[in-house]
Structures are given as structure tokens and as C-alpha cells.
Amino acid sequence: MNKFFVCYRRDDTGDYAGRIADLLRRELGQDRVFIDVDSIRVGTHWPAALRTALDDAIGVIVVIGPSWLTVERNGRPRLTFEDDWVRTEIRGALAAGKQILPIVKTAAMMPTADDLPEDIRGLAALQALEVRAEQFSGDAAALIEWARQLTTPTLPPPAPEAKHPAFSSRLSHIVLPTLVLAACAAALQWANCGQKPPAPPLPPNSPDAAPPEVVQSGPIELAGKTDCVSNATLLTTFIDVGFGDATLFQLGDLDVLIDAGPGSPEAKADIAQLIHSPLEYLFITHPHQDHFRGARELLNKTHISAAFWNGDPSQSMAWRQLQQALSEADLPLEKLPQGEVIDLAPGFRMEVLSTADDVDGSVNDKSLVQLLEYCGVRILMTGDIEEAGQKRLLQRQCSTAACPALKADVLKFPHHGSERILEPFLDAVKPTYATISAGPFSRFGIPGAKTVHALEVRGIQIRSTSGDDQRNIELRIKGGTQTGFLYYDRETRTWKRYAR
Numbered sequence: 001m002n003k004f005f006v007c008y009r010r011d012d013t014g015d016y017a018g019r020i021a022d023l024l025r026r027e028l029g030q031d032r033v034f035i036d037v038d039s040i041r042v043g044t045h046w047p048a049a050l051r052t053a054l055d056d057a058i059g060v061i062v063v064i065g066p067s068w069l070t071v072e073r074n075g076r077p078r079l080t081f082e083d084d085w086v087r088t089e090i091r092g093a094l095a096a097g098k099q100i101l102p103i104v105k106t107a108a109m110m111p112t113a114d115d116l117p118e119d120i121r122g123l124a125a126l127q128a129l130e131v132r133a134e135q136f137s138g139d140a141a142a143l144i145e146w147a148r149q150l151t152t153p154t155l156p157p158p159a160p161e162a163k164h165p166a167f168s169s170r171l172s173h174i175v176l177p178t179l180v181l182a183a184c185a186a187a188l189q190w191a192n193c194g195q196k197p198p199a200p201p202l203p204p205n206s207p208d209a210a211p212p213e214v215v216q217s218g219p220i221e222l223a224g225k226t227d228c229v230s231n232a233t234l235l236t237t238f239i240d241v242g243f244g245d246a247t248l249f250q251l252g253d254l255d256v257l258i259d260a261g262p263g264s265p266e267a268k269a270d271i272a273q274l275i276h277s278p279l280e281y282l283f284i285t286h287p288h289q290d291h292f293r294g295a296r297e298l299l300n301k302t303h304i305s306a307a308f309w310n311g312d313p314s315q316s317m318a319w320r321q322l323q324q325a326l327s328e329a330d331l332p333l334e335k336l337p338q339g340e341v342i343d344l345a346p347g348f349r350m351e352v353l354s355t356a357d358d359v360d361g362s363v364n365d366k367s368l369v370q371l372l373e374y375c376g377v378r379i380l381m382t383g384d385i386e387e388a389g390q391k392r393l394l395q396r397q398c399s400t401a402a403c404p405a406l407k408a409d410v411l412k413f414p415h416h417g418s419e420r421i422l423e424p425f426l427d428a429v430k431p432t433y434a435t436i437s438a439g440p441f442s443r444f445g446i447p448g449a450k451t452v453h454a455l456e457v458r459g460i461q462i463r464s465t466s467g468d469d470q471r472n473i474e475l476r477i478k479g480g481t482q483t484g485f486l487y488y489d490r491e492t493r494t495w496k497r498y499a500r
């Protein structure tokens with residue numbers, strides 16, 4: 001007992017898994033780690049050796065790289081074979097109730113239950129830790145803490161430099177596993193968002209851990225600013241889908257959705273129930289599951305007329321499943337080019353400010369950025385862009401700090417209220433309101449304290465979905481008072497009234 005079993009795919013994370021094994025050996029002792037390459041002697045019966053090692057393991061580390069799900073054998077993903085070694089090891093570990101820690105490498109994603117065969121679906125429910133290859137020792141500190149906790153009290157205390165900032169030596173061994181899991185939970189979610197995890201969350205119940213107070217003061221009501229051709233009210237609902245994004249725009253019998261949330265069971269609100277008419281437009285800002293996974297459910301419940309995305313391909317199984325479902329519904333997923341303008345309805349238009357082609361950065365940075373304008377009131381939808389995406393927008397759209405091209409009345413705050421926000425970006429957008437789709441309170445340390453502070457010092461009012469109850473944010477924009485016959489002016493690409 002007291003050994004750690006490293007489960008990995010050689011074609012996916014061979015060297016990286018070896019690095020993890022080396023680190024654990026260095027920290028815990030040479031004989032405390034089992035990894036098949038080094039640990040099985042020549043001539044040993046391979047399956048028996050693996051079984052014995054698994055039985056002896058106190059903890060199992062499942063190393064997941066970018067092609068973990070897709071490495072093939074005879075033209076099929078290996079994971080689909082019942083005798084696949086990785087699948088066999090995970091099945092055994094789950095059945096034996098072993099402590100399992102999934103480690104997600106840079107550019108990989110934690111698989112969802114849909115991605116996995118029935119017998120190892122339990123893996124998807126486990127909290128993972130993202131360990132970036134380029135920041136290995138810093139990120140792997142939480143792994144060492146996890147391993148030490150399982151072997152305490154026989155191991156020496158951690159070296160100061162390996163200590164994870166989230167874990168305090170004054171914490172009891174009863175509390176610590178909870179904290180490790182909390183840190184891993186955050187890492188899992190941020191891994192799903194395809195970016196490095198934020199600073200690990202502080203311990204729950206610590207006075208410092210309380211999420212910043214986000215004032216909720218009901219719906220946002222705004223009046224159209226221009227002599228608008230429409231007299232209807234645009235209702236925008238930032239739907240509380242837990243940790244994810246889904247924003248519904250409704251004007252008369254037009255329904256438009258940007259992102260579809262993570263779907264059940266995470267989503268607290270049923271998007272389909274809020275949609276009154278066939279969904280005219282579905283936009284997916286980027287192929288991360290907290291933004292698109294709900295689209296598959298939606299396809300079963302609602303008619304969707306047109307679907308667009310940012311053009312960033314993804315190899316994840318969930319994304320391929322969505323593409324399959326769209327194709328079965330005979331609904332092509334179209335790539336939106338930068339600069340595209342869609343007149344959604346009279347007085348209501350959408351302009352694409354950025355797509356995947358425009359940014360060298362993470363999957364998040366490649367998110368669609370869309371400016372929606374109704375009767376002169378502007379809403380900036382930013383997906384999950386981080387610093388690189390914000391910087392690119394500033395470079396392209398702004399010649400001065402004031403930057404009228406980015407100015408908006410309402411900012412859908414990037415990336416769920418993450419602290420990865422550039423202050424010049426906030427100053428350029430200069431919104432009156434910022435909405436944050438953050439999910440449950442105190443779960444991932446978002447919205448970040450720095451975010452809330454940056455908004456508050458600028459006098460920007462905050463609305464957030466964060467909280468344990470269901471909290472959709474509603475924004476109503478009243479149109480003008482003008483009515484009459486309208487026509488579409490192709491030259492100016494706007495709706496106009498016939499002059500009397």
C-alpha cells in the first residue's frame with residue numbers, strides 16, 4: 001500500500017506522465033510510484049503486474065492529454081475497446097473505491113460523462129487538476145499535497161518551495177482533503193474553460209474566502225437613445241446556467257441566443273422554456289462545453305433556424321457530438337467572419353468584432369465578440385476572452401483611449417468574471433452595467449475580488465448570476481415611439497421609415 005499508480009496513454013502523454021512519476025518519486029520516495037514503463041520487470045506477466053499494482057495503490061493518477069480520448073486502435077478510439085488498458089485501469093480503480101486524481105495537461109480537456117464508456121463514466125464526476133507543462137512545478141504542487149495527504153502521517157512535511165499557497169500548515173488533516181478537492185474543483189472547471197486555473201481558492205469558511213459582495217438590484221431598464229424605427233421592447237436575459245454562458249435576446253417574435261450553457265444537470269434554468277418562438281439565430285462563441293453543451297438538448301426541444309460559431313475547430317467528443325446532432329437536424333454550423341453585420345430586426349443589429357481568425361491566443365481568446373445594438377443602446381458580448389483577446393480588440397478598434405467603437409452600455413463581462421481583465425479594456429468599453437455569468441457562490445473564487453473592485457471604482461453597476469438560487473439577469477430596452485412603414489436601406493444597411 002501507499003503507492004501511487006500513474007495511468008496514462010503512451011501516445012498521448014508518455015513523457016509528461018514520466019515527469020509526473022519522477023516528481024512523485026522525488027517528493028515521496030522512489031518506491032512509492034508505479035508507472036508501467038519503469039515498474040514492470042522484463043519477463044513479468046504484464047496484466048498480473050498491473051492488477052497487483054492497482055490493488056496496492058493508495059491513489060491513482062489519471063493523466064489526460066489532448067488526444068487521450070482520440071488515440072486509435074484499428075481505426076477506432078482505444079477507449080471504445082473494453083480491454084483498453086487505460087479503461088481497464090480506471091474501471092478497476094473506480095470499482096475498488098480508490099482515490100483518483102485526474103491530471104489534465106495543457107490544451108487537454110477533462111472528458112464529460114458523454115465522452116466516456118458507461119463503465120468509467122464515474123471519472124467525469126471527479127475533480128481534476130490542471131498541470132500545465134510550461135508551469136509544471138507550480139501547478140503540480142497541489143498534486144504533491146494531495147499525495148502527501150493520502151500518505152500522512154508517515155511522510156515528512158512538504159518543502160516550503162513546493163507548498164501550494166492554498167494550503168496552510170495549520171490546517172488539520174480532516175480539513176485539508178476538502179481544500180485539495182476545492183482547489184481541484186476549480187482547476188477542473190477552468191480546465192473545461194480551456195485556460196490555466198486562477199489562483200487557487202481560499203479555504204471555505206475563512207473570512208478571506210468570502211466572495212466579494214455583488215449587489216443585485218433587479219432588472220436593468222434602459223430607454224432607446226436614438227429616433228428608433230422600432231417601438232417594441234427588447235428583452236435580454238442573461239440566463240443562470242450555473243458555470244457557463246447563455247444569453248437570450250427577444251424582440252417581438254424574434255429569439256436569438258448567444259451560447260447555450262453547459263446543459264443539464266449543471267444549468268439551473270431551462271433555456272428552452274424561456275424561448276417563445278423558433279430560435280432564429282444561435283451563436284456559439286467558442287467550442288468549450290460551458291458554452292455549447294446545452295445546444296444539443298435545445299435541438300431536441302426547439303426549432304433552430306441558423307447556427308454560427310467563431311470558426312475554431314475542436315476535437316473534443318462533445319463538440320463532435322454536437323456537430324453530428326446539427327448535421328442530423330440539417331442545420332449547418334456557419335463560421336462568422338470578423339466585420340459581419342446581421343440585421344436581426346428593425347432597429348436591432350449585431351456586428352462581429354472578433355472571431356477565431358483574429359487572435360493568437362487561447363481557445364478563450366478566440367471567442368466571438370459581438371456588439372449588439374438596439375435603438376442606440378449597445379451590449380458588448382465577449383465570450384471568454386482574456387488578455388490577448390482584449391488587447392487585440394483594443395489594437396483593432398481603438399485609436400484613442402476613449403474608443404467609441406468599443407463603447408457599450410452593457411458589458412457581458414468576459415470569462416465569467418475572471419480576474420484576467422485589462423483595465424484599458426474596461427476604460428474603452430466604459431459600460432454603465434456589467435453582467436457576470438459566474439455560477440454558484442464561492443465555488444471558484446469568481447467573480448474575482450479584483451474584477452469587482454475594478455468595476456466598483458469605475459462606478460459600473462454589477463449584476464451577477466452568482467449565488468445558489470436561480471438568478472437570471474433581465475435587461476429591458478424600450479424602443480422608440482415611432483411607427484409606420486419600414487424599409488431596409490441596403491446602402492447604409494439599416495432599417496428606415498418611409499418619409500411622409
Ligand SMILES: [Zn+2]
Binds near residue numbers: 288415
Ligand atoms: Zn466559459
